[in-house]
Amino acid sequence: MAFTGLFLITFLIVHAGINSSIFLNDNGETFNEFAHFMSHNWIVRFLEIGLFAGLFLHIIQGFLLWKQNSDARPVKYLVNKQSSNSKWYSRSMGILGSLLLLFLVIHVSHFFVGTKVALYSGDKPHNLYDEMKEVFSNLWIVILYLAGVFSLFWHLYHGFHSAFQSLGIHHKKYIPIIRTIGTGYAVIICLLFALMPLAFYLGWLA
Amino acid sequence: MNLTLKVWRQKNPKSAGKLETYQVKNISSEMSFLEMFDVLNEQLILEGKEPIAFDHDCREGICGMCSMFINGQAHGPWQQNTTCQLHMRAFKDGDTIVVEPWRSKAFPVIKDLVVDRSAFDRIIQAGGYISVNTGNAVDANAIPIDKKDADHAFMAAACIGCGACVATCKNGSAMLFVGAKVSQLALLPQGAPERESRVLNMVAQMDKEGFGNCTNTYACEAECPKGISVANIARLNSEYLKAGLSSEEK
Structure with a gap:
């Protein structure tokens, strides 16, 4: 989980970084250039296979973990005060991950599938910026994306430092640094992702 | 009352x-x-x-x-x-x-509130022996040990094996217990000769017993009567990774 999680964490930096070019407010010119590069460069295309492999591995590992862990306690407690000893999000990685998976299915169908169809059908260059504008004109989709980002935030907030613990990195000197970077990472990435649908819906972008 | x-x-x-x-x-x-x-x-x-x-x-x-x-x-x-x-x-x-x-x-x-915790004993057994010279007991300070290592080993050895970590963990994981038992020897020179085989065998036994896996909620540390730190779980993870990569044992 830790290796695949950290791999996906690095992917999100690239994803959020490139998508943030919409905030340049140049009618998506830079963003579309980036999108074109990402969908046509063969190195990126190759890495894309790795990304999906990493994602599927993370999902499969998560499912196996959930199965083994629920089997480990066949009879549940009648009274269990879990809030007294742990944070809700640390106990909810499975459900947060499942919500994220649902969100990802919708997200991929919105943007990834359209780009691929345009790429292989040989039509005129796909305008991803216009597609974003259209998708995010629907209030319900904006709310859905904000809910997805909410799940992502808590998943990352726990997952970031948890990955280091799982890899055996636990040092008095480094824990506060890892925690701070993890919190900063989760806040910045999720803030950027949340602002994207909002910016389109609220008309902040041209 | x-x-x-x-x-x-x-x-x-x-x-x-x-x-x-x-x-x-x-x-x-x-x-x-x-x-x-x-x-x-x-x-x-x-x-x-x-x-x-x-x-x-x-x-x-x-x-x-x-x-x-x-x-x-x-x-x-x-x-x-x-x-x-x-x-x-x-x-x-x-x-x-x-x-x-x-x-x-x-x-x-x-029966009632009594549970069978012999799974813990089997994990300890799987850890095996430590190699020591026979003969008279050696002088207490014959082997130099860094104070910090000695302190951390002692803190890990404070584990009384009650099973509260397993009972508390939402996954029924025994990794705090196993982490403490692996750490108390991994930190000391006396535990060095069998360091790799110990962690591999103890983790294999832990899995065999049907305990769950750690997802780092740290509930175990919060409820441990001896305050065993989750740093021991990280040490278990790193010991296991290192042993898995370098050990010739299966």
Whole structure:
């Protein structure tokens, strides 16, 4: 989980970084250039296979973990005060991950599938910026994306430092640094992702 | 104080258990939780009923035998405390207290509140021996050990193997226990010769016993009566990774 999680964490930096070019407010010119590069460069295309492999591995590992862990306690407690000893999000990685998976299915169908169809059908260059504008004109989709980002935030907030613990990195000197970077990472990435649908819906972008 | 107790009663490992309700009266706030159970059991015996089976031995917080899940918390509401050291002043007159056994596939209920924790013994056995010279006991300070390492090894060795970590963990994971047992030797030169085989064998046994996996909620550290740090779980992970990469053992 830790290796695949950290791999996906690095992917999100690239994803959020490139998508943030919409905030340049140049009618998506830079963003579309980036999108074109990402969908046509063969190195990126190759890495894309790795990304999906990493994602599927993370999902499969998560499912196996959930199965083994629920089997480990066949009879549940009648009274269990879990809030007294742990944070809700640390106990909810499975459900947060499942919500994220649902969100990802919708997200991929919105943007990834359209780009691929345009790429292989040989039509005129796909305008991803216009597609974003259209998708995010629907209030319900904006709310859905904000809910997805909410799940992502808590998943990352726990997952970031948890990955280091799982890899055996636990040092008095480094824990506060890892925690701070993890919190900063989760806040910045999720803030950027949340602002994207909002910016389109609220008309902040041209 | 007068209390209502809801206690898990289960005749044997195979029978279905359920909560039974009991009333106890005139309980002193200075009594320990187990002494309160002694009062209840004497009351049950006088009534011609079966007393409640529960584990206990030293009653001074060092043996790791007592194992009750009290009002949803392992060893009750106090931090870094065993059930035998939990005193009735932790409760108020009129309180209802629910008492359950540790719940884990690897710790089957034997009777009432008594569970079989021999899975822990088998993990220790899997760790195997440490190589030492025979003959007279060596001088205590013959091998130089860094003070920090000695302190961390000692803190890990404070684990009494009560199983509260497993009982508390939402995944029923034993990684705090195994982490402590691996750490106490991995940090010392005496544990070096069998360092790799020890961690691999102990983790293999842990998995075989049916414990769950750590997802870093750190509930185990919060409920551990000896305050064993989750740093030991990280050490277990790194020891396991290193041994897995370099050991010639399967």
